[in-house]
Amino acid sequence: MVEKSDGTLTEGSLAHLKMSLPHGTDLEQIEFLDTKNHGGIHNLLAYVKHLKGQDEQALQILREAEDLIQREYADQADMRSLVTWGNYAWVYHHMGRWAEAQAYLDKVENTCKKLASPSRYRLESPEMDCEEGWALLKCGGQYYKRAKACFEKALAVEPENPEFSMGFAITAFRLNHYNRNVISLDPLxxxxxxxxxxxxxxxxxxxxxxxxxxxxxxxxxxxxxxRKKGCVDRAIQLLQKALEARPNCAYLHYQIGLCYRAKLFQVKKATNMNPRRKERENVDTLVQQAINEFQETLRLRSTLEMAYVYLAEMYAEIGQYREAEENFQKALCMDNIVDHVQQDIHYHYGRFQQFHMRSEDKAITHYLKGLKIEEMSFARERLISALEKLANSRVRRNICVVESVSLLGLSHKLKGEVKEALLCYERALRLTAQLNAMF
Known part of the structure; x- marks a missing residue:
């Protein structure tokens, strides 16, 4: 079966599935449903291949499922692989290959024992309920109610889990077509x-x-x-239409501000970050339009943290650093901010200090403050990358080398690159010893 590098199925593999599916299964739902659960769809395809007597093909697909699970759920690989291992055992049993079947049963049993399951071959966990929910959701409308119950059970344990919430929302949306009493708006x-x-x-x-x-x-x-596709003018047109109905909606003004900010970055990128005089006028116009929208956002809703951050960035673009600092401080001093937003604020303020105020020490301070917040997020990844780039730059320029090499070690450690982190820490120790010997 052919598979893309990102783990999604190609047209060829979907064609295989379409020819093999039981009557009543909606292939389009499978093709467009599987935003994340790529291992699950491989398990379904393997099962269908087994039903058709194509056991060698089923085994190959299960191997692909196992590889995908290792990539998608590295920290939960054993638990997430239980269904795949059970399918291996099932196929090998029907092929009369008892030793291989028993080997996979042993893997299931050992994992259940390790995770303190009272059953030898079954694990009660929200992840398993979610896996069952996805499988049922792929197999047609008659299974939607059972799928909904599976996702509800998983969400009862982890109500803020993104994957469980996704499955439940999709199920509720599909059930809503059959039964208008099913509430699907709030889950979506x-x-x-x-x-x-x-x-x-x-x-x-x-x-x-x-x-x-x-x-x-x-x-x-x-x-x-x-906007995310780069069609910013079209995005602004749509937001202007929305404003006609809701002229005092802070969030719409915020989104328009983000659009002008995106257009600004498009111009800067097209001119290699150095716009000429005519383009500079365009940049200044875009900056002012963004400032107006973010100011209006904050007039209507003064608690929108990132509006202060982006307003500060726009002031920095035109050299109004005092106004930029004031707005950054308003964001930094706000209470009850969720973790990933706090990380984002420290990231942007660190960039402001590094590139506008030319204070690398303050930039490092805020990158580290953001990284002390341990939530895994896109902002955290950006903080790690910014810290690593700055540390590398300081090493090349021979600035605070011991500290900079140690920061490189930290960035490797946070990315899970243990070997590289140890090498950096060892280098930092050697440099320290050399400095001590000199003095």
Missing amino acids: KKAVRLNPEDTYIKVLLALKLQDIGQETYVFQYASKFY
């Missing part, structure tokens, strides 16, 4: 909040909002799509 909103980069779930939410006559929100979500 929650799933979008917990999976902000997932386009599929945003499309479902947009369809639901359109269905209940809330087109304004459709414009809002569509504009995000166009």
Whole structure:
């Protein structure tokens, strides 16, 4: 079976599945549903191959499933592999290859024992409930109620889990077509909040909002799509339409501000970060438009943390560093900010100190403050990258070399690169010893 490098299925592999699926299974739902659970769809395809007597092909697909699970769930690989190992045992049993079947049964039993399951071959966990929910959801409308129950059970244990929320929202959306009493709007909103980069779930939410006559929100979500695709003018048009219905919506003004900010970066990138006089005028216009929108955002909602951050960035773009500092400090001093937003604030303020104020020490201080917040997030990844680049630059320029090499070690450690981290720490110790010997 052919597979893309990102783990998604190609047209060829989907064609295999379409020819093999039991009657009543909706292939389009499988093709567009699997935003994350790539291992699960391989398990389903392997099962169908087994039903058709194509056991060698089933084994190959299970190997692919196992590889995908290792990549997608490295920290939960054993638990997430239980279904795949059970399928291995099933296929080998029917092939009469008892030793291989027993080997996989032993792996299941050992994992259940390690995870303190009272059953030898079954593990009660929200992850397993989620896995069962995805499998049922792929197999047609008659299984949707059972799938919904599986996701509900998983969410009862981890109500803020993005994958569980995604599965439940998709199931509720599909059930809503059969039964209008099934509430799907709130689960979809929650799933979008917990999976902000997932386009599929945003499309479902947009369809639901359109269905209940809330087109304004459709414009809002569509504009995000166009902005992230680089079609910023189209995004602004949609947001302006939404503003006609909700002129005092702070979030719409915030989104328009982000669009002008995105256009600014497009111009700077096209001119290699050094716009000429005519382009400079365009840059200044975009900056002022962004400033106006972020100011209006904060007039309408003074608690929107990132509006202060982006407003500060725009002031920094035109050299108004006092105004930039004031707005950064407002964001830094706010209370009850969620962890990933705190990380983002420290990242942007560190960049301001590094590139505008030319204070690498203050930049490092804020990158480290952000990294002390241990939530795994995109902002955390950016903090690690910024710290690593700055530390490398300081080593090359022979600035505070021991400290900079130690910071490199930290960045490797945070990325899980233990060997590289140890090499940096050993180098830092050697440099320290050499300095002590000199004095």
